[in-house]
Amino acid sequence: MFKRVATTMTCGWLAGLGFVAGCGDDAPAPSNSCADVTGTCVEIKGGDVDALLTALNTIAPGTTIVLGEGTFAMTNSLTIRTAGTHLIGQGLDRTILDFGGVTAQINGIDAQGDDFLVQDLTVQDSPKDGIRVEASTGVVFRRIRATWTTPTDSTNGAYGIYPVKSKNVLVEDSRAENASDAGLYVGQCQHVIVRNNVVTGNVAGLEIENTQYADVHGNTAEDNTAGIVVFDLPGNPIVGRDVRLRDNQIRHNNHDNFAPGGTVQKVPVGVGTFAMASRRVEITGNTYEANDTADIALISGLAIESDGTKWELATATLAGEWQDLGLLPGAAGTITNFRSENIVVANNTHAGSGLHPDPFDPLMLGTLLILSYGNGNPVDSVLYDTIGEPMFHSTNPTMNTNANHVCAGGNTTGTFASMTLATQSVTTIIPFFRPAAPFAPFDCTALAGGPVAEVVLP
Numbered sequence: 001m002f003k004r005v006a007t008t009m010t011c012g013w014l015a016g017l018g019f020v021a022g023c024g025d026d027a028p029a030p031s032n033s034c035a036d037v038t039g040t041c042v043e044i045k046g047g048d049v050d051a052l053l054t055a056l057n058t059i060a061p062g063t064t065i066v067l068g069e070g071t072f073a074m075t076n077s078l079t080i081r082t083a084g085t086h087l088i089g090q091g092l093d094r095t096i097l098d099f100g101g102v103t104a105q106i107n108g109i110d111a112q113g114d115d116f117l118v119q120d121l122t123v124q125d126s127p128k129d130g131i132r133v134e135a136s137t138g139v140v141f142r143r144i145r146a147t148w149t150t151p152t153d154s155t156n157g158a159y160g161i162y163p164v165k166s167k168n169v170l171v172e173d174s175r176a177e178n179a180s181d182a183g184l185y186v187g188q189c190q191h192v193i194v195r196n197n198v199v200t201g202n203v204a205g206l207e208i209e210n211t212q213y214a215d216v217h218g219n220t221a222e223d224n225t226a227g228i229v230v231f232d233l234p235g236n237p238i239v240g241r242d243v244r245l246r247d248n249q250i251r252h253n254n255h256d257n258f259a260p261g262g263t264v265q266k267v268p269v270g271v272g273t274f275a276m277a278s279r280r281v282e283i284t285g286n287t288y289e290a291n292d293t294a295d296i297a298l299i300s301g302l303a304i305e306s307d308g309t310k311w312e313l314a315t316a317t318l319a320g321e322w323q324d325l326g327l328l329p330g331a332a333g334t335i336t337n338f339r340s341e342n343i344v345v346a347n348n349t350h351a352g353s354g355l356h357p358d359p360f361d362p363l364m365l366g367t368l369l370i371l372s373y374g375n376g377n378p379v380d381s382v383l384y385d386t387i388g389e390p391m392f393h394s395t396n397p398t399m400n401t402n403a404n405h406v407c408a409g410g411n412t413t414g415t416f417a418s419m420t421l422a423t424q425s426v427t428t429i430i431p432f433f434r435p436a437a438p439f440a441p442f443d444c445t446a447l448a449g450g451p452v453a454e455v456v457l458p
Helices: 011-017 049-057 365-373
Strands: 041-044 064-067 070-073 078-080 086-088 095-098 109-111 116-124 131-134 137-147 159-164 167-172 175-177 182-187 190-195 198-200 204-209 212-217 220-222 226-231 241-246 249-251 271-276 279-284 287-289 294-299 312-314 334-336 341-346 349-351 382-384 406-410 416-418
Touching (some): 041 049, 116 131, 131 137, 182 198, 226 249, 382 406
Parallel strands (some): 070 095, 137 167, 137 175, 167 190, 175 198, 198 220, 204 226, 271 294, 287 349, 382 416
16 A cells, blocks of 8 residues: 655655655656555546446455546546545646536545545546545545636635544645635644645635644645635634644735635635634744735634634533643633634744735725725734733733733734724724834743644654
């Protein structure tokens, strides 16, 4: 079988095995075959849909299916419920699973089973999600594309690459394009690495939602409504924590918001990164450029759902690790996860952003920024809503609190503002607090409780 990749695998190492597509623009296309596989393996001729569906319907655990070059005009979802399934094509532009002729509301690849790998192929025009892998341990997406061929279409599927409720997940060297919600969406997962991917043309480029222990680095998010974001939603039985967004390119994310509904429909056009209802997050070493509304926004979950009771989670139902986080209690037997806290923003670069905030933003944040900064004046690089802070003052640092431990002191190549969002309105604008670097009292540079835990996949 193809082994799960170690996190230190390099293009040179892959070249030695003949699997090099996606390692660089000049890398030759792979030539994958059963000759490379130890264990049960089936080869499917390019375009032979019937043979592919038959193979999946009769697959034994631990089987690799190698798809030939060509377009598979799919008639139904590729449903996988067998552990150890590896699905491998001949490259992004050489093996294409085309779901454009399917009318049923199905996912493209719909997988559930440990030790799942999908590699060297494209999934396009699936009615729902492109590649969805759920409730699985040991998941690898490598050198794949999930796309829709009609850009900016609200009828496109919601998610392109979508691991959900899974553990030990690796997404690398892949592309996600034109999704009506999120191109690459990691939801309710534990122990995740997302590296060296490109997300473009989506509403949200790359999302880390209600996920524990994620390292997101080396990715490019360009021409999405919002670039790379991390957040919790209310009601999900896992509390997000220990997320590192580092060394990514997050630029020109000013795409029209074409989501058909849901929370993502409220996202303003032109946001580089937001962290919402998040804790123990590091946003470091990223390059932000020309995101029209703002580069980085740190906001409470109450900004989108003000009813605190909807954020209550019964502790008896929670998955993962949460006991050490000091979460605010709710009703008896519950905690809440709406608070954004313990966040470090450091060593990012900022250029040309915040010049054209979204005036049609349903949350009115864009309008607030336009009224607060005036025409043509750049919005500050890092915005903090201060929801939950006991004290706010527009000019006096000693009359501002940092109870939520928001740290921007290491981000002095940018600027910072806090904005008492809960008390703002478009008719009564309260001036923002805009301290000089290092932004006291938000001048801390490290997480309380130590840095984000390193993610090491088995």
